Amino acid sequence: MRSYIEECDFFKGIDPEEIAGKYGTPTYVYNEEIIRKRMREVANVITKYPYRANYSMKANSNLTILKIALEEGLNADAMSEGEMRLLIKAGFPSDRIFFVPNNVDRSELQFAIDNGIMTSLDSLDQLDLFGRLNPGGKCSVRINPGVGAGHHEKVVTAGKKTKFGVAEEDVDKIFEIAEKYDLKIAEINQHVGSQYLDPEPFLAAVENFLRIAEKFDSLEYIDFGGGYGIPYHKLDDEARFDMASFTERFTALLDVYAAKYKDRLPLFKSEPGRYCVAEGGVILGRVHACKQNAGKKYAGTDIGMNVLARPTLYDSYHDIEILHKGKAVSRDVLEEISVSGNICESGDLLCKERPLAHIETGDLVCVLDAGAYGYSMSSSYNTRPRAAEVLITKEGKDVLIRRRETYDDLFALFPEINS
């Protein structure tokens, strides 16, 4: 692929320089059409049985994007009280929110209980706490199915070496706690990990989870978690996650379960985050300095690890396009470049010694596939205000959907400044 942003007309005819001029850099830019398309795909993964996709909002918690998810008929997963509050603000009714925390205090659980939000308990201790707070209530338990998957050790969320869920061998203890507090275990949930393009481990986990589900009586929901991957190497024509064949194989596994439980089928659920939003977001940043260090070329930009943490945190790969005067620079001739941010850390690199199109000071860099775990993981490290977020609407308008943070925002928490 020569240029992703030009091939899909990511900016819908708007000159990226115009966006950068109007909103500054770095700025996250989202394409509404792409996000809606991906959300529709996940909503229709299973059509043969009762099924709901929950958008996992930790991937991108912008209020406008949450409203798009709501319009697309998705339910939503929240990992914290803050996320539940934001979903409520976006208009999600409580029965379309699923709270999937781990290691929370009683006040967060109480918030979910008071708002009638179905909650997953991640350990026997948390289940016991929930029972004390809400005897006679209904809840879900997160089971660790013993197998995991994912692009990096830090995003594998099941299996023997992770902190998540209740081990299968402790299922009897779940029943003991449920009996003690008269709790109904109406749901079990799992999440094996994130960013897999090979569906094998997920499908194996589904099969295993359906076997575990048979230990529970009259489940209303079985939630298989998220993790569908996206092609981060799209400039090298990496293949997409094959949704059609995935649907076929996933459905075939559900067929086996449904044949046994046809009179009391639960609602099957999944929890995709990244797949919904990653490809619908890019970051526009400015090259402020180019230099040679020990014979290696560096392009210094304003997209630091504070703006996009993934490369530093997980060694994640993001395609990068170079825009000269708003146009993608040809990739016919490539030069080896390390692209860095403006943070005082040697790990502050978007890429290291990668063949890229020619870069000059003053160019824009466009980091692809930044819509998931981009802004939501960003920080104000080095006391840099967080970036702005702009949506290119389906009508082709650019709309500010989160203003850039200001120094006043950053300093507002210090009592001596405010008194």
Ligand SMILES: Cc1ncc(COP(=O)(O)O)c(C=O)c1O
């Ligand atoms: C419990 C849970 N569900 C869903 C997700 C979403 O995963 P992904 O964005 O890879 O689809 C995560 C992410 O780690 C998670 O922890």
